[in-house]
Amino acid sequence: MVRTPLTPAERERGRRLGVLLRTARGGRSMAEVAAAAGISAETLRKIETGRAPTPAFFTVVALAAALGLSLDEVAGACAPAEEPAGAAGAAA
Amino acid sequence: MVRTPLTPAERERGRRLGVLLRTARGGRSMAEVAAAAGISAETLRKIETGRAPTPAFFTVVALAAALGLSLDEVAGACAPAEEPAGAAGAAA
DNA sequence: TCTTATACCGGTATTAGTATCACGTCCATG
């Protein structure tokens, strides 16, 4: 096993990300936001529904920009109960 | 062609991300930072050297946390010139 | 000199993200 097959916690985190993005999208259509972010509507759907729990960094960046979200907010909202206790803390 | 094979611009963007992360790492070892971020040293090396230009969102989140960086700063530093300025602006 | 630690690099294996296609559903409008 050379590649971590995405733990349930990671999928849960991806689900939170999807909910957050969908909420931020509000009443706008998927196609509109996806076009604004430069991705396909299907991909946006997968991210929002949690079927793509760990999208590429710049995909999220583009979506956050299209939705007017702060990346720090997004990241904070997705990791409410931090995973590695001390990732930031230990390093800092 | 079902998947955009990573344009040169995207690779360039990834290279900027790598340089930024390496600079933020300072004198600390790759293994130390990678462990703090919860990823393998090999992966961190690939990201820093630009060989993994579009890492997963939460990978960058973990690295930024381990390095004490703001995600908005990171994203801004990676797309200095021609990030589709309309993305955020148009949406907002 | 030998050993150790760090980093770089190539290859390999496996999972996952991204995109397209096709079909189905729901809802509003004609």
Added chain:
DNA sequence: CATGGACGTGATACTAATACCGGTATAAGA
């Protein structure tokens, strides 16, 4: 009722990220 838009889901295709392995180079220290 028919039509169209928006969302959802499954399958399919292909590229990329992640991880591990071995080898290599360099610098520091015994």
